[in-house]
Amino acid sequence: MSVLDELAAAAAERARALRERMDPDELYQRAVLFDKRDFTAALRRPGLSVVAEVKRASPSAGFIADVDPAEQGVLYESRGARALSVLTEPERFKGSLEDLDAARERVEIPVLRKDFTVDEVQVLETGTRADAVLLIAALFDKTHLPRYVSLAMELGLTPLVEVHDEREADLALACGAQVVGVNNRDLRDFTVDLATTERLAPMLEGVTLVAESGVKTVEDARRLRDAGADAVLVGEAAMRDSALISGIAGIE
Numbered sequence: 001m002s003v004l005d006e007l008a009a010a011a012a013e014r015a016r017a018l019r020e021r022m023d024p025d026e027l028y029q030r031a032v033l034f035d036k037r038d039f040t041a042a043l044r045r046p047g048l049s050v051v052a053e054v055k056r057a058s059p060s061a062g063f064i065a066d067v068d069p070a071e072q073g074v075l076y077e078s079r080g081a082r083a084l085s086v087l088t089e090p091e092r093f094k095g096s097l098e099d100l101d102a103a104r105e106r107v108e109i110p111v112l113r114k115d116f117t118v119d120e121v122q123v124l125e126t127g128t129r130a131d132a133v134l135l136i137a138a139l140f141d142k143t144h145l146p147r148y149v150s151l152a153m154e155l156g157l158t159p160l161v162e163v164h165d166e167r168e169a170d171l172a173l174a175c176g177a178q179v180v181g182v183n184n185r186d187l188r189d190f191t192v193d194l195a196t197t198e199r200l201a202p203m204l205e206g207v208t209l210v211a212e213s214g215v216k217t218v219e220d221a222r223r224l225r226d227a228g229a230d231a232v233l234v235g236e237a238a239m240r241d242s243a244l245i246s247g248i249a250g251i252e
């Protein structure tokens with residue numbers, strides 16, 4: 001089993017447990033009522049936007065840094081991040097929903113829940129505490145992704161649809177996604193290539209484009225901006241040195 005399949009299977013198991021614990025109708029009501037911040041508007045402001053990620057560990061990097069997620073969020077915001085991404089996957093990324101809540105409580109910028117969403121109940125759960133939800137196109141087939149995108153929108157939750165190739169980019173557009181993330185990292189073998197964004201950006205001209213992964217320097221971010229990205233999502237390098245965020249936020 002690939003790491004991605006393993007992560008998806010573990011997420012499905014957690015979703016099953018959640019369904020036993022919580023009534024989906026009640027979660028739906030709470031999600032509709034939860035007051036959300038506008039993720040899309042934050043990314044659409046003039047200039048290159050930065051989404052800074054709180055990530056303690058990852059399957060590709062291993063242990064990164066054991067930070068306090070709230071402190072890290074405050075630091076990122078002070079460095080000019082326009083949104084936060086918080087990993088909530090517990091096994092390989094060492095994240096939690098508590099991390100998400102703690103960080104969101106201390107910042108004013110919108111927060112993306114970064115996890116492996118494979119069940120609608122997880123979209124509902126995300127709608128009760130975050131502003132945007134990650135939907136990884138590779139985890140869905142053609143019939144399911146549109147349902148998840150619509151459900152998120154119904155809750156006022158911004159779906160960030162993540163793609164890695166042309167077929168997935170087409171699928172994201174067909175679903176009506178308005179914010180699309182191009183992951184420069186191949187989740188199956190962890191290779192990173194910033195040219196992925198350069199290749200797919202022309203297909204995605206009408207949407208808010210987030211270039212994800214592999215940004216290590218201000219130059220990398222500038223390259224992605226030149227390719228057409230409205231925002232870059234930076235994790236590992238920002239965890240190691242948050243000054244990178246100020247550098248990217250300062251790009252003319």
Ligand SMILES: O=P(O)(O)OC[C@@H](O)[C@@H](O)c1c[nH]c2ccccc12
Nearest residue numbers: 183212213214215233234235236237
């Ligand atoms: O640490 P990096 O290379 O800057 O990458 C951040 C982010 O793009 C990455 O964490 C990510 C992109 N898509 C994901 C899906 C699940 C988990 C994590 C991710």
